[in-house]
Amino acid sequence: xxxxxxxxxxxxxxxxxxxxxxxxxxxxxxxxxxxxxxxxxxxxxxxxxxxxxxxxxxxxxxxxxxxxxxxxxxxxxxxxxxxxxxxxxxxxxxxxxxxxxxxxxxxxxxxxxxxxxxxxxxxxxxxxxxxxxxxxxxxxxxxxxxxxxxxxxxxxxxxxxxxxxxxxxxxxxxxxxxxxxxxxxxxxxxxxxxxxxx
Ligand code: ITT
Numbered sequence: 001x002x003x004x005x006x007x008x009x010x011x012x013x014x015x016x017x018x019x020x021x022x023x024x025x026x027x028x029x030x031x032x033x034x035x036x037x038x039x040x041x042x043x044x045x046x047x048x049x050x051x052x053x054x055x056x057x058x059x060x061x062x063x064x065x066x067x068x069x070x071x072x073x074x075x076x077x078x079x080x081x082x083x084x085x086x087x088x089x090x091x092x093x094x095x096x097x098x099x100x101x102x103x104x105x106x107x108x109x110x111x112x113x114x115x116x117x118x119x120x121x122x123x124x125x126x127x128x129x130x131x132x133x134x135x136x137x138x139x140x141x142x143x144x145x146x147x148x149x150x151x152x153x154x155x156x157x158x159x160x161x162x163x164x165x166x167x168x169x170x171x172x173x174x175x176x177x178x179x180x181x182x183x184x185x186x187x188x189x190x191x192x193x194x195x196x197x198x
Contacts, residue, residue: 003196004028005124006035008059008069011088013152018070018185021176025189035063048072048085048121049133060125068188072120072180074154076104076142078113087154101146101157114141118158120180122188132191136183140167151175 007018007029015031022029032038041058045051048071055069073087083090083104091103108114117139124132139161146156148168156168160178167175176182 004030004065006030006032006037006059006063006065006067008032008041008055008067010040011152014070014072014181017172017176017179017181018068020172021182021185022068022189025186027189027192029068032059032063035059035065037062043071043085045071046085048119049123049135051085052121052123053125053131053133056123056125056131060127064127066124066126068122068124070120070122070181070184072118074104074158075117075119076108077115078108078111084119097153098146101154104142104154104157105145108142114143114159116140116142116158118154118180120184122184124188124192130195132188132195134184134188134191136180136185136187138178138180138183 005027007015009015019029037059039058039062041055043051043054045054052069052071055071056067060067073084075081075084090100095103117137120136122134141159143157143159143166147166148156150170151167156166158167160167
């Protein structure tokens with residue numbers, strides 16, 4: 001595919017995963033910085049899909065290029081699906097990834113129901129107003145302590161059933177083969193192929 005896409009994210013962990021997955025699928029991407037765009041998009045939507053579309057449209061408009069955004073998060077059964085769309089902001093501004101993981105473990109202390117899933121919505125906006133969307137989900141469980149140093153965000157506390165490992169113990173390739181983001185981007189690229197043939 002000759003068209004270039006801006007990846008509408010400021011999260012370096014996401015950016016690197018999205019770059020690798022999309023490159024493997026033959027989609028050329030650049031970062032917002034490479035597109036000369038530096039805007040913060042307010043995530044006012046109540047769903048991953050709404051927030052992904054807000055980001056994709058804003059960056060597309062600012063860059064004048066098609067833009068792909070990811071909105072994602074961790075949904076924990078024992079927290080009624082939280083932190084969900086608030087995953088990046090869980091615990092307030094003072095916390096880093098490690099702090100958010102520890103806060104989550106603290107909130108689940110003594111809790112035997114550990115089921116959780118990651119969700120990812122991908123949205124793509126084109127300068128002509130066209131849009132594409134796709135979603136992906138990865139089921140798992142919350143560990144009792146952080147394990148592993150790979151990945152980002154909640155990876156060290158997300159246990160993958162069948163692997164007996166957290167996302168924090170998987171290589172980027174191993175994670176993307178089963179992750180919410182890997183699935184959403186694969187579904188998106190399939191739709192993109194159909195769209196570009198039209
Ligand atoms: P952008 O909006 O700039 O893309 P962000 O980090 O604010 O970056 P989101 O609003 O989509 O992105 O928040 C997603 C949060 O969910 C992210 O910050 C992580 O804490 C968590 N998250 C999402 N996908 C994850 C993954 O694959 N592994 C670990 N944590 C993840």
